[in-house]
Every structure is written in C-alpha cells, then in structure tokens.
Amino acid sequence: MTNTYRAVSDRGLALYGEDTFEAEFSATEEADALASGHLEIVPRKYKVLSNNYDAGKQGATVEAALLVELEAALIAGGHIERVGPDSDSTTTTKKKG
C-alpha cells in the first residue's frame, strides 16, 4: 500500500522533487528515508472502526502519519480505514527509490 511523503531536506528534494508524492516503500526503505531526515510522512485521515483505538472514538475521523507497516497492522486489525482520496491535487505518484 502506498503512503504519502514530503521531501524535507535538500537531498530529499533532489531525490523526490518538491511536491508531496505517493510511493510504495518497503518498511526498511521508509525507515531509512525517515531516519535520514529526507522525507516525512504526510498525515492522512482515517475513520476509526474499533472502540479501543486510542487516537479517536469509534466512528470518528482522525488524522495521523502512520508508518506503512503500522498502518497495515491497524487496518488488518479492523481498527481504522482510510477515508477520502488517497492523494490530493498536488500529489504526484513516484516509483519507489
């Protein structure tokens, strides 16, 4: 599943451009990019499906910047689902790397 990222360093800008973009990184690729300070995750909206997710009440819409594997775990667990469009008008889709 893709996530939305924003370049936040000169190196990141050179690698990925200034726009926010969608990419399907592996957990390791994502962790490396975030830890090196080149990218940040753009928060997205989620609907809370379960009654025990700390970020919001059941039925509420919350905004969060979730790492790809943790988002997958929460979606698989029935806690959240993505809402709204996957990307906004300024978002471009890039291949990973």
Add this chain to the structure above:
Amino acid sequence: MAIFVLTDAYVSINGVTLSDHAKSVTVEDSRDQVDVTAFGATNKTYQKGLGDGKMTVEFFQDFSAGKTHATLQPLISSTTPFTVEVRATSAARSATNPGIVMTALLFNYSGLSGNIGDASSFSAEFQNAAQTGITYPTA
C-alpha cells in the same frame, strides 16, 4: 498512590487499548551486569552495561475484529517498532500513575494455548527496539 492492588491496569499496544483482555503484565527494565574485576582484586566489581527492556502481557484470546488476535497477529510479522504502554491504572498519566512506555517489537505471540476447560489465554512478549529503552512519562 499508596500500596495498591492491581485491578485496573492499562495496556496499550500500537495505540490500541487491550486492557479489558489482559490479566497480567510484567515489565523488565534491566542493565547488563558487567564484571570488571581485574588482577589483584579481592572482591568482584561490576559496572552497568547496556540497558534492555521487555514487557510481557498475558491476554485472554479474542479473535473478533479489533481485539487481541486482530491487533497482535499483524505485529508479529512486522519489522517496524511500535509503542507499548502500560500503567498501574487506566487513569491518565500522572506522577502517581506514570506511563511505562517502550518502543518495541513483538517477538513471541502464542496465539492459542490452554487446557480443556481453561479460558483461552496466551502471552505476548514485547522487546525493546529503540535507544530510549523504557521510559516513565508522567504527562
């Protein structure tokens, strides 16, 4: 908080509250004991080495959406550290009810165990996965 009986502990795994399915919790915040005894010494001397953290939670199993299995099973195959927090009570963090927080990975998930007639319970072991180790925030 005076001496207390543990009846309302708070357990949160990856942002999901599972307190109502947990029945025991064990926090181990440890430091390696490094022997630095040199020739000529008459007594052993130790220094503290690397820290480590581990939390073990015993849960009642529940395969419903959003409950124990649905929350924990995806994490056993995940390589991304997540937050585990336990507290003495379900009340908000405070000086007398500190959070015990660790960025962790799930290394052991015994999804089904028990004998005939038993409640289906299992244990999950969370091991430290960050340089912060176990922290005790009060706010």
